[in-house]
Amino acid sequence: MIKVSVMYPHQAGARFDHSYYRDQHMRLVAQRMGPACLFYTVDKGLAGGKPGEPPAYLAMCHIYCESVESFQGAFGPHAKEILADIPNYTDLAPVLQISEVVVGQPQQAG
């Protein structure tokens, strides 16, 4: 399993509508990707590693797929529509990363 992490770097004065991101944008992504998106998670940055330090990222989402190919095949055809929704919740440009899930969440946890 792989995850695609979309990470919005913290920046003083940046705009980010966490409710829109969770309730509108991520649902749009999941709907458009269909079953290739096994599930997704959303994080809201609270703090950095040192006292008083802001988080590196204001918000992140992680889209879980069977493979890089299944992500690309499901996201690609809708990329334009999904990316066009970004200004509706932020003026930040996200950092993308694809990772292999080496250890996943246990079934009974969370």
Place this chain on the structure above:
Amino acid sequence: MIKVSVMYPHQAGARFDHSYYRDQHMRLVAQRMGPACLFYTVDKGLAGGKPGEPPAYLAMCHIYCESVESFQGAFGPHAKEILADIPNYTDLAPVLQISEVVVGQPQQAG
């Protein structure tokens, strides 16, 4: 629920022993933290957002806890021992972030 993400920035020529990280270091963290660590996940960076681009992070772990306080209470007393293990798998200095889990993994997924 909160997650503490420990992220190792990609750097050309950096040393990172993914097996040791998964099999030794993360088990040490979980053992020392006890039940305050609800569970943890581990990622291995594969690629960045553009073709040929390296991942922002070579590896990441995410430690899930009920609260920032429960993390601090369980990690703090063992921080010295845990941090002293880092040179056994990498010469990179990690970036830490604490996030609120806004949307978690569904129970039946993964």
